[in-house]
Amino acid sequence: MGIFRDIAVGITIVVLQIMIFRHLRVFGMEPDVTILLLFYWMTAYQRTRVLILGFTVGFLQDLLLDWWGLAMIAKTVTVMVLYGVVPKRDDGLPNLSSSMLYLALCVALHQIVMLAVAGVSDTYIARGNIGLYLIGNSLFTIGIGLLAQLLAGRRDG
Amino acid sequence: MRLFANIGDARDHILTAVLLLASVGLMVARQDGGLHRLRSASVVVISMLEQPLSAIRIYRQALLTNRDLRRQNILLQDEVSRLRSAEEQVRELRRLLELRESAAFDHELIPVDIVGKNLTGLHNSLTLNRGQKDGLKPGMAVINSKGLIGRVILVSPNHAQVMPLTNALFRVSAMVQGTRAYGIVSWDGESADELVLSYVPRAVVVTEGMVVETSGYSNQLPGNIPIGEILRIIPEPGRETQRMYFRPFVNLGTVAEGFVVAHMPSAEIDSLHIRYESLF
Numbered sequence A: 001m002g003i004f005r006d007i008a009v010g011i012t013i014v015v016l017q018i019m020i021f022r023h024l025r026v027f028g029m030e031p032d033v034t035i036l037l038l039f040y041w042m043t044a045y046q047r048t049r050v051l052i053l054g055f056t057v058g059f060l061q062d063l064l065l066d067w068w069g070l071a072m073i074a075k076t077v078t079v080m081v082l083y084g085v086v087p088k089r090d091d092g093l094p095n096l097s098s099s100m101l102y103l104a105l106c107v108a109l110h111q112i113v114m115l116a117v118a119g120v121s122d123t124y125i126a127r128g129n130i131g132l133y134l135i136g137n138s139l140f141t142i143g144i145g146l147l148a149q150l151l152a153g154r155r156d157g
Numbered sequence B: 001m002r003l004f005a006n007i008g009d010a011r012d013h014i015l016t017a018v019l020l021l022a023s024v025g026l027m028v029a030r031q032d033g034g035l036h037r038l039r040s041a042s043v044v045v046i047s048m049l050e051q052p053l054s055a056i057r058i059y060r061q062a063l064l065t066n067r068d069l070r071r072q073n074i075l076l077q078d079e080v081s082r083l084r085s086a087e088e089q090v091r092e093l094r095r096l097l098e099l100r101e102s103a104a105f106d107h108e109l110i111p112v113d114i115v116g117k118n119l120t121g122l123h124n125s126l127t128l129n130r131g132q133k134d135g136l137k138p139g140m141a142v143i144n145s146k147g148l149i150g151r152v153i154l155v156s157p158n159h160a161q162v163m164p165l166t167n168a169l170f171r172v173s174a175m176v177q178g179t180r181a182y183g184i185v186s187w188d189g190e191s192a193d194e195l196v197l198s199y200v201p202r203a204v205v206v207t208e209g210m211v212v213e214t215s216g217y218s219n220q221l222p223g224n225i226p227i228g229e230i231l232r233i234i235p236e237p238g239r240e241t242q243r244m245y246f247r248p249f250v251n252l253g254t255v256a257e258g259f260v261v262a263h264m265p266s267a268e269i270d271s272l273h274i275r276y277e278s279l280f
Helices: A002-019 A033-044 A047-065 A070-082 A096-121 A130-156 B002-031 B036-101 B267-279
Strands: B109-118 B125-128 B141-143 B148-155 B160-164 B172-176 B181-186 B195-201 B211-214 B226-235 B241-248 B257-261
Touching (some): A033 A070, A047 A070
Antiparallel strands (some): B109 B257, B141 B148
16 A cells, blocks of 8 residues: 555655646756655665656656656666665665765756756757756755755754 | 575566666657647646646736836837937927028028036026037027027137027127117026017017017127017116017027027128227
């Protein structure tokens, strides 16, 4: 049942991403909170489960944003490459700066894969300023992640 | 344990390969024009999802549009203001051109711009952008299409100072058009809209609305330059003359361009005056 609950959370996050976060544009940059969810899943669950959850969320994102394949590939590759690197919650949470570093790595890889696949498939994502898309969106997403981490830390504390 | 780990790894690799293949398959299907129904459905779903927040987006967009429109409005107002100013200038220049072409004067007309004004007291003055180098000399009349503005008093190589009609020291010989009633025009320093024509004999019948123009008899300014229109006539007490108050045609507050009439007093007439004065 746990996986269905996570899929429901994933659907909610995708809906929030489309309804709210996609419109929080600052100087053309927009955050992608689905990567934060993916990062959380990587710290909490086994790789097989994260692969399935990441693919499902990516599929929903692609379906609703007409990206078809971009988010699915980006999320699957990110999980496959970085799962072994990202620290696990069972091993004890790393400090804030380490968490942010791993998150930055995750976000950067996700965005790079997405851009690369978009370039190959000629999908209309980030046809404008690629640097802005890559760095700006990544920084914005990391900023949201930092905020969420701080809020979670305060609540736990 | 290691075996299970290897099996788990192999499973994940296979799963990844399957997922990637599925993704590529969907991508290719989209490129080939497939997934049409699914894409249509996604458009419907996303429009439903975005509808609740569309008001906020429209409001944000309206704010941006409003800001752009305000900026554009300021620019347009500025442009309209400049166009109005240019239109007025063109109209005045056209009148000046007509004046020049009408050849009402036998003298050369030197176009000038008024670049400075001091109209705050009894000793008002104007500054022109032309001077000695352009042929301006003290004593020359300054006019525009409406009439007399003043007289050149001082000249430098590139600029000239003008004594306008509304200067307490300004005097010019004038007459009422069509009557040959002569007098002296002056300004009493009270109102910029009123000049005085003095020493006109009471026997001469003058009515309000008649035009006052230069007579040319003083050997200072050429004759027939319009000065103003009579407002009221008052007999001078104890004298056989009358004073006429008249409104000048030229509004010195708004005048910006004009001509200097290259007319110089006749040296022969001046010499005769001096000889006549020396007899007494």
